[in-house]
Structure formats: C-alpha cells, structure tokens
Amino acid sequence: MDNRKRTAGSSSFRSLVFWSSSFSRQPARVLIVEALPPWWSEICKVLCDALDNFLSLACSLDGPCRIPLLSLYAISRQQECLLPFAQVRGNLARLHSCVEELRSIPGEGCIIGAARGSDLLHQTVLDSLQQFKQYMRHAGSSQACNNASVEVTVVTSQPGRSVVHQLETRLKDADLVSLRRLLVVQVCGAADSGQDTPSPEDTQAEDSLMLGTEVDLQQVENTVLAVETVFKSWLQEQGGDGEQLHLLLPSSSDNPIPVCVKCDTQERLISPALIPLTPSLGVKTESIRDFLPVFNSSSNQSPAPQKLRVIKVLRAEAVCESVLYGLPLLIRPTTCWKLDWDEMESNHSLFHALCHTLRSRDLFLLLQLEPDQRPPAGSSGVRSFYMLQPCPSLSLLLKPVVSRELLLPCSMPAAAQAPSPHAMQTIEGCLAQLDEEFVLNPVSLSSYLYQHLTNKGLVSQQRYPYRLQSSAAHKDWPQALEGPRNTVSRKQRQGRPVGSSSKVRATVAPMPSSTSPSSSSSSLLGPPPAKALRPALSFLSSRRAPAPTQQQEADDDDNSMTMQ
Template sequence: MAGNLKKMEGTRMLLGKQPARILLVDTSYPLFTFRELVNDLCQTLENVFSVATNIGGPSRMPFFSLMSLTQYPELLLPLSHVKNNYSRIQTSITDLYDGIHDKGQSQTEGRGCIVQGIQEACAHFHRQMKTMVPQTGGLCNQLEIILLTCQQGQRVQKQIDEAIMLMNLENVKRIQVVVFNLGIDYPICEESEIVGSQNSLVSNISNNSSLSGGLVDIVNLEADALSLQNFFNSWLLDSSTESEHLHIILPALVNDEKNVVIKCDLRERILNPAQLPFYGNFTVHPDSATMKTFPSTSKALGMSIPIYKIKILGLLSSQDLCDSIVYGMPMIALATNCWKIDWDDLEKNQQLFKALCYKLVEKDQVLIGELENPVSNRSRTDQEVKPNGSFVFLPAPNGTLLVKSIAVQELLLPCQTGTSLDGATEESLDLISSSLHQVEEFDSYNPLMTSSGLYQCLKNKNKKPEPKQQKRKTENNTNREVLISSSKYSSNIQMTGKAPRASPVSTSVKRLRPLLNIFPTDL
C-alpha cells in the first residue's frame, strides 16, 4: 500500500475530474424580444461544441444536457456524451432556437419555472448516472448547473436559496447563474445590488454569502457574441483543482537542505491545432505537415504538396506582439534558390526580399498574414471548405524572416488574469532573492552548449533486446521432444508388452546437449 502511494505522489489525473454540465435557458420574457442575443447564443453554443466534439485526446466535456425553461422544464437533450456527438447536440440547439421564438411566455409565467428546472436537472443527473457509472468508471460524479436568464440575479438567487434546502445536492459542484446585462431597469432592486463583474470579456464570479453556502455563483455577462463565446470556451479548460501541474525548483538556501519549490497550475492560452482537423492549415513546413509518417521512401518522393501562399493583411509593431498567442514550430524564410526560376527573376526576387527585411528591421515591425487555401480541380460544390490560418513574419538583421503561427479567434481560450505583484510579503521576497542569488547568470543562451541527452536515448531505444524469445522457443521444443519420446515409449509397451531399450531416451538426451550449450551464451 505504501509503495502505491509513493508511486502516485508524482502523478496527477489527466484533465482531472471534469463535471457533467446541464445548461438551463430561461426563455421567459424578455429574452425572446432580443433576437440578436438569441442568435448569438445559439451560434456560440454551436461553435464551442463543434470544437469539443472534434478535438483529440480525452474529452474536455464528458457529458452535456440542455433544458429549456418555459411554462415547465423541457428536456431538449438528455445527458449525453459530447465526443463525436455534434449532430445530436446541434439538433437540440436548433430546437432551443425555435422554441424561444415560438413559445415566448410573459414575465409572470416564466419566473416560477427556474426552481423546477434546477430540481429536474438534479433528478435527471442522478437517473442518468445510475446507467452511466459502468461506462465512466465513477470518474464523472459531479454536476455543474448553468442557468442563463434575463431576470434579476439577486431575485433568482433568492429563489434558489429557498429551494435547495429541500434538494439532493450531494453531487452538485456548482449552480452558476448567468445574468445578461440588457440595460433593463428592475423595479424592486437597484442595479448596483446585482452581484458580479461588468467585464464584457472575462466575467468575475462572486462568492456569495447566502443560504447556499457559496454553492450559487452569480455572473453578469454582456449580451454580445464575443462575451458569450468567451464564457462557453471556458468549458474547454481543465477545471479540476485536485492536483498541481508544475513544480519550479529553485536552489536551496544556504542554511537549508531542501530546494525552494513553487507549485503552479498550467492554463492553456490557445487550443492545440494538432488535436483538431485541418492541422495543415495552421502551420507551414518544408514537408507536408498533415502527414506524420510516410508509407515508404519511394511513395514520399512521388508525392506533391502545395506551395504555401500567405497573403499579408497588415503591419504590427514588434513591441505589440504578445508571445502568448504565438505558437508552433519556428521556420526561417529565405529568398529562394530554385534553379527553375529565370536568373534575372531570381536576382530581382532576392533584392525584394532583402529590401523587405531591411524596411521591417528599420521600422521595428512585423508582418501579419493569412494562409490562402490552394484551389482544387474539383467543383465548388464538392470542394471541402478549409480554415485559413494566420502567421507572423519577424525580421532579423541577418536578412531572414522567422515564420511562426499566430492564434486566431477559434483557437483562443479565456485568459485568467494573475494576482497583483504588490501583494508579495517581505519574507517571501527575501527568500526568493536569496535563492536566485545562487543561480548562475547567463550572458546569452547557446543551445549548442545545452544537451538534452536525446542522442543517447535514441541509441538505447534502437538497441536490439536480448533473445529471450529464442530461449523460450528452445525450451518449448525440448519439452515437445520429451513428450514425443514418452508417447513412443508408452505405445511400444502397449504393442509388445515389453519395455523398449533405453536407446530412444538416450537419443533424446543427446539431442538436448547442443541446445543446453547455447544457454550460457544467451545470458
């Protein structure tokens, strides 16, 4: 038992335990009067699930359910797997869109359904989990309920606080009430009493001291497509807090033997395009980026791949380029030396390239461009629509351009802002200062002076293993010969009634002698 615990100390769960999510949409007045908001809501939901259902690796959203709250809770999508289930989810979103326009209710009729919807969501989760436990292995045992409403946040929270006292909240992780900022004057409560952030991109969640004990969170969200997309994309992030992701190890202090260890969580800034279809449209490479391995050398030589064409969209100051949105393998662009190009055209092209690098370095600017998809010979109806990745060209004084991929809207994930640096205590500052004082200062970083041990690891990986299988095969052949000789011996006794001479046994032993001599050399 102690050995297993020791083994698990340096490990963590992949993506942690992601909760199942049930989305409740309050379709009562005045939501159906804001047609643009309804369109943005359904469009952004389709966007996030187009990614969640197609992204590789473990599921970032294991289960999802959708309910519409009109006069009564209407289950549009039972709790279902998200992976590879886009068609079913899209159908439920379409039903939601049609229902908002066709079944809009008055403000009085719609309020009483919120509590019923939360109760039905909890009951539905417990019913579904009884049948899904064998499939999930008990990893998905938490529920997160998200309520989208145009009603006043404090009023909705009060209703929930009174109702959850009689509800089974054993597996409920959080009830999140998202209130759209529509600029409506509420007659009972002041607008300033609504708890939450006014940030249009990243909505801060408030810890409410209510009867729910912090279970209910109120989020104020601007009613625009960008805020909605940012909110729904947060479902793609790892929400588990069961383990840290990274240890930063600093030298120990002079009077201490233990290293200074800072434990961190890692947050993705963008989605990895390699986990999505159309990866080749988000990267450039001399070889085909879409093929990880070639079938054979002959087939690879006979293949043709398109020439990349990147259309420049604008100029940007290098100081305004954020490193967190630049990703991928860096490539160096040089003026071509293709021998098929006419000599005069080749010389002119080289001069243009040098002039471009010179002007970019002089103005301290970079180029932002978009990949143009190659035109296929197929008809437009049969041609598959592909995305257009964006790239940045960074100039260098040696007359080259560094080409890297840059994030686009579909890949961007919500950014969680860090804490202020002003809050560090004097004790922590002194401890880190003493530890950093022992770290060597580099004048520059030379990768040629830093080895990862890759060569030796590859050599060890390619070494042939010891021929243990041959030894096992030899032992099996020996046992088979002994069985054959013993069967012959018993059959002779049955036929003649006398035991044969010992020569067959002697022969079998002679056959074993050369095989036994092989064993010491195999070890």
C-alpha cells in the same frame, strides 16, 4: 462515442494510454436556458448561434474527454428537457437538433410572474440533479465521468443578483451533494447597463456568495463571442484538487532545500492536431515537407509554392506568445537553381531589406495562407494564419497563430500592488544563486536522449543466436532441420573425464541452415545436426545458463569426435 471503443486504426488510439488520467475530473454539464418573454426575443439568436459554434467544436475534438455528459433544459411557459444526459463527442447531429428546438421557442407570449419563474428555475435545477443521479446509477463503472459530479449553468436575461438570491433561498435545504457548481450567466444588453443595482437582500446574497456557497454569477455582453467564451470554459481542465506544477528555485548555500513555488497549468488554446479533417490549419510545422504540398509523381511536376499574404503589421510588444503554437520554421532567401542570377540577386536584396526593416522598427507581420484552389460547393474553406518575425541573422521565423475558434478563455488579473518585501528578498536571493548567460546556447543543454535511445534499442533488439533458447522454442523448429544424430558408442564415452573443452569450442550456436537439400553446400556439409539448437554459454547471455546435463555433455563429446 466512447473513446475506449475506438479501434486501433484511429489516429487517436495512441493517446488512449493517458486519456484515463488526463481530464479525469471533468464534471457533467447541465445547461438551463430561461426562454421567457420579453427577454428571450433579444438573446435567442445570439445564444443559439454561440451554442451551435461551441458544439460543432466540442463534438469534433479528439484527445481526452473534456465534456463527458451534457443535458439541456428550457424554461418558457413550463419546464422542458430538450436533451437528457448524452455524450458530446461524435453526437453533433442530435445536439444540433436540440439547439434548433431551442431556437424555435417563441419570443412573444404571456409573461409569467417572477415567483412562478423562480419556482420553475429551482425545480429545474433539482430535476437535473435527480436525472444525473439516475443516470449514474444505471451507467455504473462504465461511465467516463469518474468523479460523479455535475455543474449547472443557468442562462438568463433577468437581473443576475436577484436570480442568485432566489436560488440560494430555495435551494438552501436541498440535497446538493452531487452539485459541483451552480453558475448564473446574465446576458446583458445595451439597455441593461447600470440597472442591476443590488438591493439590501441582494447585498446579503452577494456576501454569502463570497463565503463559498454553490451559486456564482457571471455577466456577459449580448454577443456571440462573449456567450461562446462562457461555453468554452467547459473545455478547460476542471481539476483543482491539488497543485499541478512545482517550480524549484535554488536557495542559499547553507540551505539545501530548494524554494518551491506551487502553480497550476491552464490551456490557452485548443491544439489544431485534435481536430480531424481540417486542412490548412497549419497543424504540422515540424519540417518543410509538412508545410509544402505533396509532390505529384504522376505529372512529374514540382509542387507549387505555398502563398502567404501579408495582411497586417504588428508591434512586437503587442504580440502574446501564448497565441502561437507548433514548431517554428526558418525562412531564408531561395537558392533555386531555376532562377537566373539577376532574379536571384534581386530577390536576395528584397529579403535583406525586409529583415532589416522589421528588426530596426521592431515589427512583426501577420500572414494568411492563400488557398491553392477554390473550396468545394457548400464550404467556405478553412483559413490559417502565421506570424513572421525577424531574426538576428539574415532569416525570418514563421510560427502558426491560433484563430478565434480554437482560443480558450483566459482572464489573468493584473497585479494591483507591488509584492511584499520579504517575498522579493526571497526570490532575488534564489535568482542570485544561478549563473547568468547572455545568449541561449542549446548545445550546452543535453537531454541524455542518445543514452536513452541506445539503452532502449539494446533492450528491445533480438539477440539470437546468442540468447538462450527455451525448450518450447526447440520444439517449434521444423523437422527438416534436424539431421541424423552422429553418435558414438557408450564405451567410447565412458572413462572420459567431464571437461569444458568441448563447451568452449561451441561458443556460438550455428545458425539453422535455410538452403534446400539439393544445393551444393548442403550436400557437402550435410544436414545441420540437432545439437545446433543447444543453448549458448552463460557468459554470452543476460541470464545464468543451467548446469549441463549428462546428455548435453555427451552431445559435446559427440561434437568433438565428429570434428576430429
């Protein structure tokens, strides 16, 4: 469903402010599957299982829209559109039925020729582009796909370079304005290794690919994890129109302009907070109340402690910080008063020995959360994992670890050679301008949060009765609060110079009385006069008060005479 149609009661309503700008360049997706014998029987189960896993995640994700539209084609004896362009979020039932229809395509049958297969493939690509144009023409400005581009992914078991060459040859004169990228994914089995040797024509096609044509080739293993990783790349931001991050390094003292290193950002994992109704994923680790179970007030019993089972020992240098998420929790030996002294001392010794062993051997522990009870029927339960690492003090640090389902593809190439001497000299000169600290002290880092919260609170705080009251607000006061006006004759007001003494005595407008007329205080003081609604003085308000009118000056004189 469209995110903009969600109600304010949903958990994702607070994110609507930035959804319009985040992931705004995500293209629509077209998946074309070559279900041709005899290869289809080898990859059918793997591909459909990977597609099922991916769609179950993509349809349930909250937050920015990562896949605005999806269309699915299958090529067997003929071209077939299993799914016209449809939205992905909240549409799992329909997408699952399309995957089951794809799974039901037989893997045996007559084998069509290579020319016939390539003709069907390029015609399917053109049909998907035409369908996308028609969809965008009817959708108009209400569609979330703002950039009006589409990315086509072809999954095949045929030799990938030959498929790329055929598509380049047949699509060279076609209208590919809306096509952002055409990716050919070759699912390779164990028998396919070393068989896809490029011919001279394929080498020429590969050279043209290097020149920036629209066709790319990716070869993956015939496993669910490998194919699933291809689909998960759709969830990453597909911007690329400009750099996303600037790192500013101090230059030499005679040059005030900093050295700028321009970078792009990439997600490493899907935040578990974007998946609703997934308990025990360790989504919240901000406080101990988020980690422990809720206290049962009806039974008046303390909550049972969470149980983390150690399942592996890891080397510290083998742990990548990019797979950890959330806020860490400090773990220390318990001081529960219900334990006797001997048990508490023994527990303290065991904890001390654990910290010392992990620190001395530079080890981390991988833990799994033990479920409190058996999962309901038909559900295998959801597991969460944590990393336990030692601290310099007598404590341990607990961090959540991402699981396979939420991990996004990340292929960072290793540096093949040393950087250039000029770049090394520039960076070393920049770092030489910075102060070096041996210990990170957060106390020295001030974010000016106090000032921000103070200013925000003062601006949003209601300043009645010191603020000016508008004339419309005066009309809204109940008539019961307006007592009889104490007035004097015009002769008593005439001849009296206009001064500011009466205005000075009324620096604060009196509060409207909320007591009933039958109360004793109301009977002694009488009903509040109407001049209590007079606006405050200008020096007590952020706005300049208007000049006093003749009627206001008369009311001030009446107040002075009444007090006398």
